[in-house]
Amino acid sequence: MLGAIGVDSIEALFDEIPDRLLCGTLEAMPTAVSEVDASRLMSARARLDGVPTCFIGAGAYDHYVPAAVWQIAARGEFYSASAPCQAEASQGTLQLLYEFQSMMAALTAMDVSNASLYDGASALAEAVLMAVRINRKSKSRRVLVPKSLHPAYRRVAGNIVRNQGIVLEELPYDPAGGHIDPVLLQQYDGLDITALVIPQPNFFGVLEEADTLVEWARVNGAVTVAVVNPLSLSVLSPPGEWGERGVDICCGDGQPLGAPLSSGGPYFGFLCCRQAFVRHLPGWIVGRTLDVDGKTGFTLTLHARNRRTRRSGAASNICTNQGLMVTAATIHMALMGAEGLSRTAASCHSNTLRLGERLSMLPGVSIRFDRPVFHEQVVTLPVAANGVLRTLAAHNVLGGLDLSRDYPELGNAILCCATERRTAEEIEIFTGRLERAVALQGGAPCRLQPKGW
Amino acid sequence: MLGAIGVDSIEALFDEIPDRLLCGTLEAMPTAVSEVDASRLMSARARLDGVPTCFIGAGAYDHYVPAAVWQIAARGEFYSASAPCQAEASQGTLQLLYEFQSMMAALTAMDVSNASLYDGASALAEAVLMAVRINRKSKSRRVLVPKSLHPAYRRVAGNIVRNQGIVLEELPYDPAGGHIDPVLLQQYDGLDITALVIPQPNFFGVLEEADTLVEWARVNGAVTVAVVNPLSLSVLSPPGEWGERGVDICCGDGQPLGAPLSSGGPYFGFLCCRQAFVRHLPGWIVGRTLDVDGKTGFTLTLHARNRRTRRSGAASNICTNQGLMVTAATIHMALMGAEGLSRTAASCHSNTLRLGERLSMLPGVSIRFDRPVFHEQVVTLPVAANGVLRTLAAHNVLGGLDLSRDYPELGNAILCCATERRTAEEIEIFTGRLERAVALQGGAPCRLQPKGW
Amino acid sequence: GTRYTPRGADSLAMLPEFLARHPEAPEGHSQGFLACLYDLQEMLRVVTGMQGISLTPAAGAQGEFAGVAMIKAYHAARQEFERDEMLVSAADHGSKQASVVMCGYKVRSIPTKPDGDIDLASLKTMLGRRTAGVMLTIPSGLGVFDRGIEAVAALVHGVGALLHCDGVNLTAILGKVRPGDMGFDVVHLDLHKGFFAPHGGGGPGAGPVGVSASLLPYLPVPIVGLAGDRYSWLCEQERPESIGRLSAFAGNAGVLLRVYVNLLMLGREGITRVAEYATLNANYLLKELMKAGFEAVHPDRRATHEFGVTLRRQVRELEVSSRDISKRLLDYGVDAPATWFPPIFPECLLLKPAETENKETLDRFVGAMKSILKEAETDPDLVKGAPYRLPVRRLDDVRAARDLDLAWKPANG
């Protein structure tokens, strides 16, 4: 091959690089190891971390993924497929994305879905940008974002839209209910609000008064953006049916649909909207069309580049999707069916309620909010959460997320979730360990009489 | 569908079964559990067993299997494929078996290979039956089987051939070398011996004088059956080249070629022979042929049923092969190449030698035999092996196989193997633990001076 | 046909600890694994109705051999060495012959009646002091359930012989009727047939054997025992009358784990459902094919999970063979019938729709059979030349067996 090129050595092919820039052997880069050595290293590191019993949710849920899901998704045909630039040679990938869009539209009761974004948080950022593009009447670029929304989502959305003159305004939560009290919104009546974000369930697991919020937005000319847990939609009312006409945009993280916890990613974000706004929808979108012989086929359509230059500002640079995660999610949804998803959701929910019941029988421990929740809830401890959680972790129980950093006003509060994988036995172990950990910190060392007497 | 059949219920389809035989609900059979519950149970049981550091070989070796091997072999096309009864619809399976036969023939330097048997031990039984079929001149049905052959192999072969009037006669091993002393064979000179079995390396890891043994058999009209570790063939001389003309039959267990330890199975047995004996070869055999258009294709040939009825007695009832294991082995050999296999073999071997060196520096510990070994060796302890091994296991080290049950004459002997997966650090841990375990049993509590002074 | 292999069972049987477990690992590091095998033994005991199970045979044929070897050991223990005959149903698979010879017995063939059941009158004349045992497949190799099985068992036991069951077709009656209740003394299963072990293009399989009380001492080792809450291996030492071990370790352990998880997930309800769906599919297919003009081997019998269709008429009238038709079916993308045995029914297709097939697939199969029948009437050469749509056309088997090419050689490559 060198002969055909007309050079003596491979090095000669790099002769346009100025000599003084060449980096030489990179001594600081380690030399190659074999697969067996890599396996030894990675196994040792994995063992360091172990597999503690997980009661943390907070946007990433320890659901069981049927083995068939990843065994199919990991087939080379999906796993190593290149991007479907040549539609005719990528019908498998494209039809799968179309099925995904169809399933997500059905699950959310929205008209259309894109073919995924990076994750739930960046999907919210894209939803906000989209809301600004859609709401041509609004000049304020003020978007109301409840404090009851996942703190990381709020930060990510802020970081991404900050330089485009968009203001994310924090909406407080009701201290008793943990939800957005619709009465609070009255202060914004008649003001120029571009969009209202509605989490359901919210970060605390609490259910918002979604119908009332959507109606307020409609009356006040604000675009509505729902942020939902897709698994919850198998048992809760879908955003497309909130209020009289449903929300305008709906987004969230697809992790509960087949993605392993995997330290936070890869997951995928999803973004659905009304038909009327489809030309503002960022990311890949697959359409069904015909070939020259009239046969059905699938292709990427509404190319993102056209869409995003439509209106200057409120721009998005999305170029890709989370293909493999979407493949897994589509298989997962097909395998579980509506019935399987709602069975899982119900089982998570009842596990979390049982956990709440058991924990709140401990002295000084209580459920923080009085509103209904879905499969996650805030628990108040009699002592600082930090130390208690550390003690639990030492016994291989991840007892929940410490809320003191993001919500210091909640005191010693933790956010707990027990998915369908948690057993009654594990809940009892958690309860027992918590009791001892609290006692250790001098919280409520002796229990004089059963609580509730 | 019931309507089309003309019955009211599925139960009606079972109306030919006498009522009094119906078993009713099988209360003793548990009710169904979900995949997530099954996963919980199996994970808990797996954790009970753990992953101790393994220095046991004895016919099953802890080799690293590159991840690609099983990711390819587990594809549905291989995994769920039915038996290749319709050759035209099974060309993938059949060509793969042909490649396997080709690789095994090349590795053993034999003319032909079958498409696998259950395991190494039953392959030996088949090899013995085949030797009896082949050796028409011999009427004795006496087969010499060395005591240095794997004890389980000897038992299995005996159990399978016992009822066909075949006598397996034990050939002792040399107490110093651990091998078959060819001088011992002189007592059989001129006698009617149907076959001689030659393990290489033998159960003790010791190398036999294969060339001399093969020549003795040739002179005395005995069919030769080699039992080999296929990995060893990448560094040792192959059975097809032993003596002047090579052995007649060669068999063994394919586990070292890509099968995980997996509690002893599934592995696969292989069986190769001279071209002249191919019509006596049991099990599936794939041949290359042409289709009606002259295109190359593959098909099962020399159907077992015809072959086994050729001569009454010395029968075999093999109907199938270990397809999936053969698929993995074929991928494994293709991926590793001759070079990769010999690198692995050399690395195992040097690890085992290093282990032997380290252990034999302990007081009272020594290498049992003085002959060269391949990747496995017998180590003598100063105290009973049983207790020492139990102590080691409590520290998560499986220190070797206790030989006292099968070879009480060897005293406190264990059979040890350190594959390429064992690190220098693990060998040091083993050495240290062994020292303490021996001391604990009062073997050699204090070490006055370094051994060898 | 090809069966879906549940991937959940697969993953759980391949948990790292199970894959890494050495067969000689001490019992202290084996309680989890042994518990699974013990539970599987118990489950198989329940579904077969037998008194004891050994999981160790590596495949159906090895299980079959083990069964005959146990019968041999039983009679030997009783010093009844004059028993040197095994009676085998004429409708049965060819491996029986070999398994019997391997144990030093002679084979005699028991005729079946036109309705597929064993001919009791003939059986009676054949049974005697030389009979070691009688081997039947239930349901039979042509898919009928022998209605006289109780009478057969009584006759066999009456002469001191034992009754051996090939359980390859048990799928069809799982959870309905059990070999143990029918009077069998030994049954061998074929776990990659009815119990969802992966097919793997031929193997690995697993062929556990179950026995009645009379054969308990002879079960092949190793077996898993339970004392208190401690599981242990029972081997040669603990079971001195055993016919011994049949593989170096404990058989195809990984396959057994898969089957165990499958049975856990199927449960009591599931195994019956498998039998019911398999039977439903077979009877539906039988009826539809009969409507389409095909002739059943046993038209007046229920199909179990499989049944025979004879093409004698077509072969006689149309100059195509059942083999041609089965090759032509490949072009239609339908799984072709396994083969054309048993030899007592020439030109016969044995049809065995898996319980996982749906009505659509079955109807497509009937459609294909109808089309091929029409093709055979109008253009027999078309059918005789099949297949056309596969990577190769009809292969030359004669050439394969004559000009043997069994391994690639650099020289003649």
Add this chain to the structure above:
Amino acid sequence: GTRYTPRGADSLAMLPEFLARHPEAPEGHSQGFLACLYDLQEMLRVVTGMQGISLTPAAGAQGEFAGVAMIKAYHAARQEFERDEMLVSAADHGSKQASVVMCGYKVRSIPTKPDGDIDLASLKTMLGRRTAGVMLTIPSGLGVFDRGIEAVAALVHGVGALLHCDGVNLTAILGKVRPGDMGFDVVHLDLHKGFFAPHGGGGPGAGPVGVSASLLPYLPVPIVGLAGDRYSWLCEQERPESIGRLSAFAGNAGVLLRVYVNLLMLGREGITRVAEYATLNANYLLKELMKAGFEAVHPDRRATHEFGVTLRRQVRELEVSSRDISKRLLDYGVDAPATWFPPIFPECLLLKPAETENKETLDRFVGAMKSILKEAETDPDLVKGAPYRLPVRRLDDVRAARDLDLAWKPANG
């Protein structure tokens, strides 16, 4: 083209403990995972020659955005609010425009010379007090290495602006020359391009950013820190000047683990080999296509790992478009060229043979190109009608965008 995804890395990144690790797991249960990410940061620091790395961006485009956002934060910290322009090479990918606008900057396009290098004279006239930064791809979008890169860096830094590198093509020069040594202040990588993360039909990817000392404080969080032998997350609190987090947790962690294992197994030698084989393949393919009569966009330059071939002459003379040719290539079973950008070179194919392709594949591609050229000369309609051998023929994109059908509905299904 499609790239083989090493399955070893895949399995090791999916060890049960890694799959089960919750993103909010305490650091005590995270030392193994964090060690991997820390090591990966260090490796990427070495191969890019930058001072600091953040792994968090989820894909190349998010890394690109992070780079521009850091430049914005840098100037803001210096109160240099008058800088409102980003200069972008005219040969570059369309997402840059959007990333720049997302950060509130205006875009100006820098012309390239006919030989593909940046036109330094024009650059000089464009740079000034309003320049926030300059964005280049190295090697460029048409596969040439800018020989004047040191002069570019000097000019940019001379006016107080920063130099931004799109590292999507770094594969071609990995282990040969590093963005840090060339004077770049920020580079973003595309790990599913050059670092063997699985392609997955589009994603997930990962787009780490590396920065020079000036941008260190602004790196997106989280980052993994090491103090003594203890790894920890550095987040908003520890890095108050950061542009913040870009995803809810730490980006596509699973992809990062795969890339880490790949780099472990590639090592120092391996990464250079990737660059060398990619470059060898591209230059060989370029020369062979030129011999076959195709015209290179930059005939006098070395190809890096990709290069452009212009079909202007063919399009003019033969009435077929580059799109027709790329569709016809599909019929030949060769991976069709990605697409026909950049827009400044119309009717141009961008060819990018993966480093894992062998000579045989490259020759087959040249053969296909020759055949298609002949077809275009003799039967242009054949080429215009392609493809013929795929599940569908040419799809109607206009109809797809006009009669939108984006989700199956039971009603109109």
